[in-house]
Amino acid sequence: MFRDVRTVFSREFAPVLREPLSLIFAMGQPLLFLFLFGSILSGTPGLGDGGPAWQWFVPGILVMMCLSGPMMAGYSLLVELLGGSMERMLVTPLNRTAMLVGRTLKEFVILLAQAVLIIVLAVPLGFRPHLAGALAGLVVLVVFGTGLGALSFLLAIRSQPSGQLFWTLTQMVLYPLMLLSGMMLPVEYGPAWLRVIAAFNPVSHIVDAERALFAGRFGEISVLYGGVAALAIAVVGLWLGTRAMRRGV
Amino acid sequence: MIDTRGLTRHFRMGGQTVPAVAGIDLHIEPGELVALLGPNGAGKTTLLRMLTTLLPPTSGSATVAGCDIRTDPSGVRARIGYVGQRNSAGENFRVRDELVTQGRAYGMGVAAARERADEVLGQLELDQFALRKPGTLSGGQRRRVDIAMGLVHRPALLFLDEPSTGLDPQSRANIWEHILRLRRELGMTLVLTTHYLEEADRMAERVVVVDHGRVIADGTAERLKSELTGDHITVTTSTEADAAVARGVAERFSGEVEVDGTTVRLRVSPATRVLPEYLRTLEAAGVSAVSADVSQPTLDDVFLALTGRSLRDEQAA
Incomplete structure (x- = not known):
């Protein structure tokens, strides 16, 4: 099992090692938001608790990255499912849970590096x-990202053979989750x-938790809510993902 | 090498149960080269997916390479190779990296997997593409990569699902050259599906015709052809009276003679040898043939004789 996880992980990771720059290209959106949007916001008074806007804004960007990266992981699995490479691996003695865990592990490492x-x-x-606080924030972030990655793998498996479901659902879920989480503009200003x-959006709790943690406010209740939300997503994602993998793709 | 009993797989489609494979009994000895032939939707791929543990059977059982597909799927997986219909190498990965991963998946150490990857690259004349990604290769080259993948762990039994579909005639010939050579060198058992009649005819030592999820014929292409359709000689004469004489002569050679106007058609085997003698005998009886033709059946004729449908028409439809 451990061996197989390593095999899958090194397969997934090899292209990153061969083209490390792809890591930065994959971060295009969050980087753009950081430099352009962030610079606009940095002059806006009254964000968060009145401190510098960057304190408020950067944790939001991190969560945003955490949403789009793992979703792309599902996309890469979908491509392999629709092509023949996943099928080829399913005929080998590779452990099926290891196929998911190895992939998730890669997403975990990438996310950490990007964050x-x-x-x-x-x-x-x-x-x-x-x-x-930043270290604790990173932990919550990768736990959340790992869960999302597993959920997105699950979605990819369920979207066969057309893959349509994957696109519809990610687009329908991703943007509302982002807009309604207050990651870029405070929800408090909304109706x-x-x-x-x-x-009710778990992502907004995670965003709040990240802001509190990066500021070093460990005692805030949002840290607890955010941590629990991230953990719940990870547990549900990994459970459903490995179950789907074992049942056969 | 393969032994199935009543192997069956149903699919549920729109509330209805559709049998894709409906009770197949198949026995394949080590070293055989077997082609599963049938129209699209006949159940070939479903059968293959069950034998390779990708799909559990609805009922029935099968032993593949000594292991039961239900109770010991990992045993089966460790012993067989599989070249699917689609391309095996991931788009994001270099060809050699994928081969190394494949070796690792079968339990080889890193060094052994690398060595083996280079070996199969050489065997399939892919050395110069080792560092390329599959997307940059031609269809024929990609197919060779797929076969290399299936060979990494030196399986005694290799399944190939439509190995040459979608390739131009030259690449098809090339793929076949490789498959047959590797089989000679490695002594593998090969089970493949195809809907190219000519391929099944020329390459396979045994043809299993599948239709509606059942085996409807099983044997060498020669035997199927001679038993189910046979060779025919068609001779035309100048008058119907001559045709009547020709019919009388023909009945000495064959039990199946048809006459239509001035055309006489008789079933004989082998037609190419019988024809000169038949013409001489006709000459001696005072009848000279206006034209003579020999027709040898194809596997399509076999399929037609078995089902009343033409495999070619099914594919065109």
């Missing part, structure tokens, strides 16, 4: 993360109904 890169790039702009929806 660290965003933080490092944001520091010269004026972002001042609390060190221990009451929108705030109610946002309260």
Whole structure:
């Protein structure tokens, strides 16, 4: 099992090692938002608790990256399912759970690297993360991302043979989740109904938790909510994902 | 090598149960080269997917390479190779990397897997494409990569699902050259599906005709052809009276003679040998043939004789 996880992980990771720059291209959207949108926001007063806008904005960007990256992981699996490469691996003695775990592990590593890169790039702009808080924030982030990745694998498996379901659902889910999480603009400015929806959006709790953690406010209740939301998504995602994989693709 | 008993697979489609494979009993000895022939939707691929553990059977059982597909699928997987209908190498990966992964998947160490990857690359004349991604290769080259993938762990039994479909005639011939050579060198058992009649006819030592999820004929192409249709000689004479004489002569050679106007048609085997003698005998009886023709059956004629449908028409439809 461990061996097989390693086999799958090294297969998935090899293209990244061969073309490390692809990692940065894959981050195009969050980087664009960081530099362009962030620079506009940085002059806007009254974001978050009145501190520098970067403190408020960068955690949001990290969560945004965390949404789109793992979704693309599902896309890469979908391509392999529709082509023949997944089928070929299913005929080998490779452990089926290892196929999912190995892939998820790769997403985990990539996400971590990208998150660290965003933080490092944001520091010269004026972002001042609390060190221990940032580490805790990264943990919540990758737990969330891992769960999302597994869910997106599950969706890819269920979308066969046309793949249509995958596109429809990711587009329909991804953007509302993003817009209603307050990751780019504060939900507090929105009407009451929108705030109610946002309260039920697990992503907004994770965004709040990230903001609190990166500022070093460990005691905030949002940290608990966000952590629980991330963990729940990870547990459900991995459980459903491995189950789907074992049952046969 | 393969032994199936009542192997069956149903699919549910729009609330209805459709039998894709309806009770197949098949026995394949080590070293055989067997082609599963049939129209699209006949159940060939479903049968193959069950034998390769990709799909559990609805009922029935099968032993593949000594392991039961239900109770020991990983045993089957470790012993067989599989070249699917679609391309095996992932688009994002270099050809050699994929071959190494494949070796690792079968339990080889990194060094052994690398060595083996280079070996199969050489065997399929792919050395120069080792560092390329599959997307940059031609259809024939990609297919060779797929076959290389199936050979990494030196399986004793290799399944090929439509190995040459979609390739131009030259690449098809090339793929076949490789398949047959590797089989000679490695002594593998080969089970393949095809809907190219000529391929099944020329390459396979045994043809299993599948239709509506059942085996409707099984034997060498020669035997199927001679038993189910046979050779025919067609001779035309100048008058119907001559045709009547020709019929009388023909009945000495064959039990199946038809006359239509001035055309006489008789079933004989082998037609090419009988024809000169038949013409001499006609001459001696005072009848000279205006034209003479020999027709040897194809597997399509066999399929037509078995089902009343032409395989070619099915494919065109």
